[in-house]
Amino acid sequence: xxxxxxxxxxxxxxxxxxxxxxxxxxxxxxxxxxxxxxxxxxxxxxxxxxxxxxxxxxxxxxxxxxxxxxxxxxxxxxxxxxxxxxxxxxxxxxxxxxxxxxxxxxxxxxxxxxxxxxxxxxxxxxxxxxxxxxxxxxxxxxxxxxxxxxxxxxxxxxxxxxxxxxxxxxxxxxxx
Amino acid sequence: xxxxxxxxxxxxxxxxxxxxxxxxxxxxxxxxxxxxxxxxxxxxxxxxxxxxxxxxxxxxxxxxxxxxxxxxxxxxxxxxxxxxxxxxxxxxxxxxxxxxxxxxxxxxxxxxxxxxxxxxxxxxxxxxxxxxxxxxxxxxxxxxxxxxxxxxxxxxxxxxxxxxxxxxxxxxxxxxxxxxxxx
Numbered sequence: 219x220x221x222x223x224x225x226x227x228x229x230x231x232x233x234x235x236x237x238x239x240x241x242x243x244x245x246x247x248x249x250x251x252x253x254x255x256x257x258x259x260x261x262x263x264x265x266x267x268x269x270x271x272x273x274x275x276x277x278x279x280x281x282x283x284x285x286x287x288x289x290x291x292x293x294x295x296x297x298x299x300x301x302x303x304x305x306x307x308x309x310x311x312x313x314x315x316x317x318x319x320x321x322x323x324x325x326x327x328x329x330x331x332x333x334x335x336x337x338x339x340x341x342x343x344x345x346x347x348x349x350x351x352x353x354x355x356x357x358x359x360x361x362x363x364x365x366x367x368x369x370x371x372x373x374x375x376x377x378x379x380x381x382x383x384x385x386x387x388x389x390x391x392x393x394x
Numbered sequence: 395x396x397x398x399x400x401x402x403x404x405x406x407x408x409x410x411x412x413x414x415x416x417x418x419x420x421x422x423x424x425x426x427x428x429x430x431x432x433x434x435x436x437x438x439x440x441x442x443x444x445x446x447x448x449x450x451x452x453x454x455x456x457x458x459x460x461x462x463x464x465x466x467x468x469x470x471x472x473x474x475x476x477x478x479x480x481x482x483x484x485x486x487x488x489x490x491x492x493x494x495x496x497x498x499x500x501x502x503x504x505x506x507x508x509x510x511x512x513x514x515x516x517x518x519x520x521x522x523x524x525x526x527x528x529x530x531x532x533x534x535x536x537x538x539x540x541x542x543x544x545x546x547x548x549x550x551x552x553x554x555x556x557x558x559x560x561x562x563x564x565x566x567x568x569x570x571x572x573x574x575x576x577x
Contacts, residue, residue: 233475240467248463249454258455266467273474329449336450354412356451380408387436387443 221285229277236276240269243286246357247293253356254297254349255304256337264300268293283366290367294349339389340382346370347382354379398426400433407437411444 219227219235221242227235247268252261271292279288340348349368353359354375359367361375368375398406406423409415415423427434 236471240471244463244467245460252452252455256452258459262459262463262466265463266470269467270470270474273471274478332446333450336446340447340450351447355448379412380405383408383440383443383447384404386447387439390443390446391439 222281225276225279225281225285236273239272239285243289244269247289250290250353250357251293251297253352254294255300256341260300260304264293264296267296271296287363287366290363294367298345298349335390336386339386342389343382343385346374347378347385350375350378351382351386396422398422400426400430403427403430403433404436404440407433407440411441 219238221239224235224239228239244265248261248265251264251268252258255261255264268289272289275292279285283291340351343351346368350364353364353367354361361372361379364375365372370378403423403426406415406419410420410423427437
């Protein structure tokens with residue numbers, strides 16, 4: 219069954235249909251939330267809150283877009299609210315960042331510093347540029363899909379990506 | 395081959411790094427970069443930036459994270475299901491009650507049982523009956539016929555009221571129709 223058929227089954231009272239939708243999308247959705255907030259526990263909370271909202275609102279979902287787009291849009295809005303409420307920027311998850319890398323202590327330190335600089339520079343970007351950059355580079359989403367999820371047009375998503383990279387080039391170039 | 399401006403070149407540099415260019419555009423881009431030192435520097439710096447941003451991608455969480463994720467989400471969803479089952483569907487109940495009320499009011503109005511009384515029209519009918527009785531005589535309760543006693547001929551009545559007999563008959567008929575329509 220595809221997502222839309224599962225949605226219809228859920229509406230008819232099939233509780234397992236929603237569990238199947240969760241199984242299909244939990245990992246991708248949580249990873250996207252992780253890219254947006256840079257904190258695994260916060261990403262988990264956002265992802266779970268998204269599924270709970272979807273559970274409540276699914277009967278009113280008009281299927282104007284795909285279930286996945288609808289779900290990701292809820293997640294992005296939840297993450298946005300979360301980021302606006304959050305006063306302190308997250309500390310970079312160093313353990314996650316260097317885990318599994320086979321390199322010397324010096325290289326590890328350099329990479330850690332570089333990554334911290336990049337993340338700080340990314341966090342300084344305007345919201346739409348930041349979201350677009352993360353969804354495109356880390357989630358490999360199509361521009362069309364990004365436009366649907368965060369709002370706006372495909373052209374605007376491309377422009378946001380371009381401007382984000384230009385800003386990062388300037389900032390990282392200055393700080394290098 | 396179309397010549398590119400520096401502004402167009404910057405966009406193509408980013409697009410080449412992001413999703414690649416078709417051969418025609420790539421040739422134009424390479425030609426411009428060959429001739430423009432500024433854009434060559436831009437392309438080099440942008441490629442470095444692109445790689446740095448891409449390599450700053452956080453690693454995926456481990457399997458323990460996903461176990462915790464699913465166990466807590468399952469618990470939350472179970473609670474949400476129970477909450478939904480416990481919830482009284484006030485919206486549906488209110489809608490049903492409103493629909494029933496509408497149907498009942500519509501039915502009552504259609505049957506005319508709740509039509510408001512019209513005192514002025516009622517008084518008008520009484521006056522008309524009294525006029526009829528004085529003109530044609532009282533109705534016999536047993537036979538339903540009017541008695542001859544006290545009855546006025548249309549011609550006499552027309553003389554009293556001062557209108558022709560034919561017009562008087564028409565006036566009564568009209569009033570009868572009117573009563574039928576209103577009552």
